[in-house]
Amino acid sequence: MKDMTQDTDVLLSVRGLSKFYGARIGCTEVSFDLFPGEVMGIVGESGSGKSTLLNCMAGHLAPDCGEVLFAGRDGDLQDTLKMSEPERRMLGRTDWAFVHQHARDGLRMNVSAGGNVGERLMAVGARHYGAIREGAVDWLGRVEIAEDRIDDRPTAFSGGMQQRLQIARNLITGPRLVFMDEPTGGLDVSVQARLLDLLRGLVREMGLSAVIVTHDLAVVRLLADRLMVMKDGLVVESGLTDQVLDDPQHGYTQLLVSSVLQV
């Protein structure tokens, strides 16, 4: 087959990642590779360790052991856990992005929509107001927020708009890897659908790689190429998303899949 191996360079490689809260297990021995353009979903019920895993990968929590290797723009894999804090924070506003479940955790609620979206640009040195504003307008459009809302604060936005604003704020600097923690959680179903469609389009268009944590199987079905199922801190099953959902092998995954109400 032709050009099947074109993107063989790993973007993110997680190896043996474990985190304990005292005697309690957060997550144990998680290993996987993520390739450029791939979207991986992590599903499991509350307390399964999926959020712990995400926060360990994103550098918000310090794991007890393991490695989180990320390919820099030079292509070399570097352990982000061993990076100095300035390096890691720089990564956090350039190549990485993090979309929080609650938009207010990822937004500055007392700063206008335009300021929120422009912040990452200013953080990496943009000093031309006109250009920053132009970038903000462009991104608000891409997440379907009307240009005339640019000077409104997020407090005046609906939950769905806040979440879209958070996404614009994260993606404006063209990150290569996005971590998402329940991006559609707490939103109305109709709002969720719009957000999912938007995310899917952006992922395709920008060739984004993403790790999405959710308990909503419909979300991963639509967005994720691959799936990891977690239970009690362990990855019990992983594979191609539709394969894991349609032909689950592990008892827990079978339970999870069969528990979804049919509409």
Add this chain to the structure above:
Amino acid sequence: MTDYNFAYLDEQTKRMIRRAILKGLAVPGYQVPFASREMPMPYGWGTGGVQLSAAVMTPDDTFKVIDQGSDDTTNAVSIRRFFERTAGVAVTEETQEATVIQTRHRIPETPLEAGQILVYQVPIPEPLRFLEPSEVETRKMHSLEEYGLMHVKLYEDISQHGAIATAYAYPVMVRDRYVMDPSPIPKFDNPKLHSPAIQLFGAGREQRIYAVPPFTKVVSLDFEDYPFEASKAEGACALCGADNSYLDEVIMDDAGHRMFVCSDSDFCTTRRARGHVGTEGVPS
């Protein structure tokens, strides 16, 4: 003299403050924590400035205090008398005569010279505070030079007012490294932060000291397309006619008549003594 130690503070405290000052001078713009003492005046009345003045003062110094540019407001008079009584130093209202000048909200119009020390009273030393409430986070931002947020504030100004509306406490970058709040001086005074004098900043309640050594590069933050402007009210002083000094607007009567006068009382007095007269002024 009185029963107080020279300049009120005990010598150990002065040493502690001087160490903080030296550190501040060594790392221009960096906020040095210090163990602020209780002073015989409430917070917000210049406790930080008073402690700095006490720590740098020698019996040979000539002391001047200004509040919003004026030597004769309650606050200025009280602090001047405080050091007259506790240190017995000479006091003056003339900028050129003074060796230590404590100030609130202004830099004197008369250019400062080498050998002078300007002590600022600072209410809130952290320029990032209004956007980032966490001290842990702001300290980290300073240490990692993450100052994008400062521009977010200026961005908000332009998007809301069409121009950078911040008129006082305008943030500056000190020697290409630390973003600093120059205390609530009008941005008209910002260019004077590049000075032959030593500038010390003291925040008593917040327990921070920072400094700008002589001739240190101090740049006011701005955007390429919205450059910094040291603005002031249009017009000239009604008393001395100066059109290049920072002006206060004074309401004259119940009918709403108003006039502009120099905020720097010493500057205005000196000019009038030299024969300059404004529209409302009386030749002296």
Add this chain to the structure above:
Amino acid sequence: MIELRDVSKQFVLHNQGSAVIPVLQGAALQVSHGECVALTGNSGAGKSTLMRMVYGNYLADAGAIVVDGVDLVTAAPRDILALRRQSLGYVSQFLRVVPRVPTLEVVAEPLLMLRVERAAAMARAEQLLGLLNIPERLWSLSPTTFSGGEQQRVNIARGFAYSYPALLLDEPTASLDPVNRAVVLSLIEEAKARGAAILGIFHDAEARARVCDRSIDVSDFTPKAA
């Protein structure tokens, strides 16, 4: 192009007393370029299961399933995805789409994913939708609200938008009127003519007779009760 060797599959239902349901054993078949092969057998014999395994949607327990040089039993997820993008098409019985995406986009998507120029992809989508008699006024709407027959035709259009070298068809003519059925059959013939290897399930015996070169009875792979 498509080759199965000694493939077996069983379902283990962990939450129902670990019931083991053997479905296939020793399944083997080959489909060459330009050939259309029908899977036959009674309902429940495992036709759909086998088809899904060839697509990588179901896991095989043993054996090899090789499509265009990739063994789906051992391939990494991203290799299976690449195979699906570039070589292996699948027309299922049901359309699964994201709400809000217009029909035209749904049909053009396989081409867009391969970075085909947008105008060309759209033109191809329009051509197929026209061929399958989907009224033009529906093209800009999401197919989620369409009738079953319309959805099925959108699904077929999507499956034929790109000229996959290997194609899986699950009841492509079910619930179609005679006119559209004829269109689909000619699409299959065209695909054969350009050399596609096709594996399909056709309950419609007439259609099967028209397009299929041979049949494989899946009941031959049904595990013998021990």
